[in-house]
Amino acid sequence: MSDHDIALTVNGRRMTSRAEARTTLVDFLRDNLNLTGTHVGCEHGVCGACSVIMDGRPVRSCLIYAVMADGAEITTVEGLEGSDGALSPLQDAFWETHAMQCGYCTPGMLIAATALLARNPDPTEHEIRDAIGGNLCRCTGYVQIVEAVQIAARAMREAG
Amino acid sequence: MKAAAFDYIRADTVEEACRLLAEGEGEARIIAGGQTLVPLMAMRLARPELLVDINRIASLKGVTADGETLVIGAGTRQADVLADAEVAARAPLLAEALSHVGHEQTRNRGTVGGSLANADPTAEIGLVARTLDAEIVARSSGGERRIPAAAFFESAMVTTLAPEELLIALRLPVWTAPRTGHGFHELGIRHGDFAIAAAAAQLTLDSNGRCIRIHVGVGGASPCPVRLTAVEDALAGSPLDDAAIARATEDISDMLDPESDIHAGAEQRQRTARAMARRAIADARDRAQAGAA
Numbered sequence: 001m002s003d004h005d006i007a008l009t010v011n012g013r014r015m016t017s018r019a020e021a022r023t024t025l026v027d028f029l030r031d032n033l034n035l036t037g038t039h040v041g042c043e044h045g046v047c048g049a050c051s052v053i054m055d056g057r058p059v060r061s062c063l064i065y066a067v068m069a070d071g072a073e074i075t076t077v078e079g080l081e082g083s084d085g086a087l088s089p090l091q092d093a094f095w096e097t098h099a100m101q102c103g104y105c106t107p108g109m110l111i112a113a114t115a116l117l118a119r120n121p122d123p124t125e126h127e128i129r130d131a132i133g134g135n136l137c138r139c140t141g142y143v144q145i146v147e148a149v150q151i152a153a154r155a156m157r158e159a160g
Numbered sequence: 161m162k163a164a165a166f167d168y169i170r171a172d173t174v175e176e177a178c179r180l181l182a183e184g185e186g187e188a189r190i191i192a193g194g195q196t197l198v199p200l201m202a203m204r205l206a207r208p209e210l211l212v213d214i215n216r217i218a219s220l221k222g223v224t225a226d227g228e229t230l231v232i233g234a235g236t237r238q239a240d241v242l243a244d245a246e247v248a249a250r251a252p253l254l255a256e257a258l259s260h261v262g263h264e265q266t267r268n269r270g271t272v273g274g275s276l277a278n279a280d281p282t283a284e285i286g287l288v289a290r291t292l293d294a295e296i297v298a299r300s301s302g303g304e305r306r307i308p309a310a311a312f313f314e315s316a317m318v319t320t321l322a323p324e325e326l327l328i329a330l331r332l333p334v335w336t337a338p339r340t341g342h343g344f345h346e347l348g349i350r351h352g353d354f355a356i357a358a359a360a361a362q363l364t365l366d367s368n369g370r371c372i373r374i375h376v377g378v379g380g381a382s383p384c385p386v387r388l389t390a391v392e393d394a395l396a397g398s399p400l401d402d403a404a405i406a407r408a409t410e411d412i413s414d415m416l417d418p419e420s421d422i423h424a425g426a427e428q429r430q431r432t433a434r435a436m437a438r439r440a441i442a443d444a445r446d447r448a449q450a451g452a453a
Contacts, residue, residue, distance in 0.1 A: 001165035021168035021211065024198075043161045044199035048265060057239070057268040063198045064269065067168055068191070068213055112265070133352050134263025 004067040010035065011079030019066050026050040028066035029076060037077040039107050041136075048135030051108040052076050058115040060134075077107035080114060089159070090114055093152040094145075101139030108135045113149045121157055123149070163201035170213040174220065177326050178301045180212045186323045188212055192235055193269040195262065196278045220273070220328065223247055228334045234273025234297075234327040238285075239264070241272060250334045253292065253342035253362050257284040260344070263352045273327040281316045281419075282355040282380040284346070288332075290385040291360040291377030295331040300324045306331065313384035316419075337373070339365040339451055343443030345436040349423065355380040356424040359436035361444040363400070369449065371400050376441060381418040381433040388415055391437065400445040409437050 007016045010033060017032035024043075029035045029052070038061060041049035045063040052061045053075035080088045087095065090113055100106045109132055116123055116131035123131070128149045129142070137145060171177035181188050187209035191197055200206040214220060220235030223244050230251050232241060241247055242258040261267055261275070261284050275285040276296060289296065289309040296307045298321055307320060314320050321327065346358035363374035374392045379385040394408035418429035 002167040002169075004168065020165065022163040022165055022201075044202045045195060045266065048263075051265055058265050059268050060195075060265045062202075063194055063266070065168070065191075065194070065198070065211075068170075068194070068215060115264075130351075131264060133350075134265045 004070070006066050006070045008033075008066075008069060008071075009073045011075060021065060021067050023066045025052070025054075025061035025064040025066045025069050025074075028069075029061065029074070032066075035076055035078055037107050039104055041104065041108075046136070047105070047108075048112065048132075049105050049108045051111040051135065053111055053115055058112050075111070075114075077110055080110060088114070088152075089155045090117065090149070090152040093148040093155065096151065097144040097148045099140060099144040099148040100137075105135055105137045105139075109137065109145055113145075113152070116149070117153055117156060122153060125150070161202040161204075163198075164204055164207045166201075166208055167210045168213065169210065170216060172216065174217060174299060174326060174328065175301075177212050177214050177217065178299060178324070180210070181326060182301045182324045184210050184212075184323075190214055190277075190326060192271040192274045193237065193266075194274075195266045195270040196274065196280070214326070225250075225334075226331070228336055230332045230334055232272050232330045232332065234271060234276070234329055236272050238262075238267040238270045238272065238275070242267065251292075251332050253344060253360055254285070254288045254332065256342065256344040257288045257358075257360065260284050260346045260348075260351070260355070260358070272330055276312070276330065277319060277321060277327050279313055279317050279319045279384070280354070281383055281385070282358065283385075284344075284355070284358060284379065285330075286313060287358055287360050287377050287379035287385040288344075289330060290379075290387055291375050292333055292362060293375070293387075294333065297328040297331060298322075298325040299328050300326065304328070309385075310387070316383040335362060335364060335373075337364045339367070339448045340373075341365075341444040341447030341449070341451060343440035343445075343447070345439040345443070347432050347436060354423065357381045357418075357429050357432040357436055359433060359440040361437070361440040363395075363441070363444045363448060365400075365445070365448045369399055371395055371398055371445075374441075374444075376437060378412070378416060378433045378437060381416040381429045383417065383419075386415065388412065388437070390415060391441075395441070400441070402442065405438055405441050405445075409434050409441075412437060
C-alpha cells in the first residue's frame, strides 16, 4: 500500500518524513516528527484532544490523513509559547485558574481557544462554550476553562 | 483504531477523479473532508482499496449564482458556506441549518457534498436539500446528470449515486418572492450532536398574510429526509395561526418511519419531529411577516 513523502511547516519550521497513506496527521506529528504535545484520544473525531490549527483553522488531526495535509502550515500546542519560551496569555490563564486536572484535553482546549481569540478578541461566554463545544473534558466541568479564556481575552485586549 | 492499509492518489481535476473511480471498479472511494469516512475507516466499517483525494480540485469549491439557483460546489467546506454572504442573503435556511452541523473543527473540513453523499438520516444539509427540492449534480466519465433530492436519497446512508459517479454540486432554488421566511429547529442531546429530529420550513405570504407557498421537511425521523406534503396542503391558503399549524401537524407520525436507537425511541422521534416542525413553521411565518412590515 502506498507510502508518501510528506512536508509540513509545523510551528514555523519545515519538517519532512515518510509515512503510509493511512497514517493520520496526529500520529504523523507524534510518531514521525516527535511532537507529542498534541494528544490522541478517541481516534474517531469525537473528543477534540488532537485539535491543531491547519492553514489558520482549528481541525481534528485524527480525521485527516497526513498525506492529505502535505504542504500545510500547522500550529500545535508546542507552537503557542512566545519566542522567549514564555507561556502565551492563554496558557498563563489556564495555569492561573487551574483549568485542568488530568491534562489530557488541555492541548486541544488551548488550540480551540487560541483559534477563537485570533478571530474574536472579546468573546461572550456562549461564544467560548461554542468554540470549545467539540472538545471533551471529563475532569473540570469546563468552568475554569471558560474562566481562563475570559481572563486571557481581557489580558490580550489590555496588552493591545 | 487504525484504518486498514490503502492506496492514495490526489486528483487534480474532476476528469481525473472520475477516471480513477471508473478504474477502481467499486473499490475506490472519494475522500473530501473525511469527517465521516475517516472514522468509518478507523473502525474498519469501511475498507476502501484506494482513496481518491479531491480536496485540491478548485472547480469543486465555491458558491455561484445561476439565475434563481445557488450552485454550491460539492467540495465547499461547511464553514465557508456558513460564512458566505450570498448564502446568508439568498438561502438563509441552509445557513441556519449549517449552524447545527457538528463543531467548528469538523465544519472547517467537512464539505457539502460529503454530507449529501453520506446520507445520514439526521444530516441537516440533506434535509434542506430535500425541503427546498434542490438538485444534486453528479458526473462520471460517461457524462453529467442532475438528480432531484427526492430521487437522490434512497435509504439510511444509501443514495442513488453510482459507484463511478462524483458529486459535483448542490443546486439550491432561491425563493425571491417578498414576504418569504424560513425556520429550522433541531433537538439533539447537545448542540452539534446527531439530531433526534429536525425540521425545516420555508414559506411565502401574500399581502393579506395568507400562505401562498410552503415547503416543510423533517429529518432524523425516517430513513431519508422527507417533505411533508400533507402538512403543506393543509396550510396552503391559511393565515398560519398557531391553531392551524397545530392541526396540520397533529398526525405527523403517520408520515414518518423512525428507527429506535441508543439516542431516542421511535415514538420520541415522532413527537420531537412534530414539535420541531411546529416551531420551524412558526419561525418561518414570523420572519415572513417581519419581512412584510
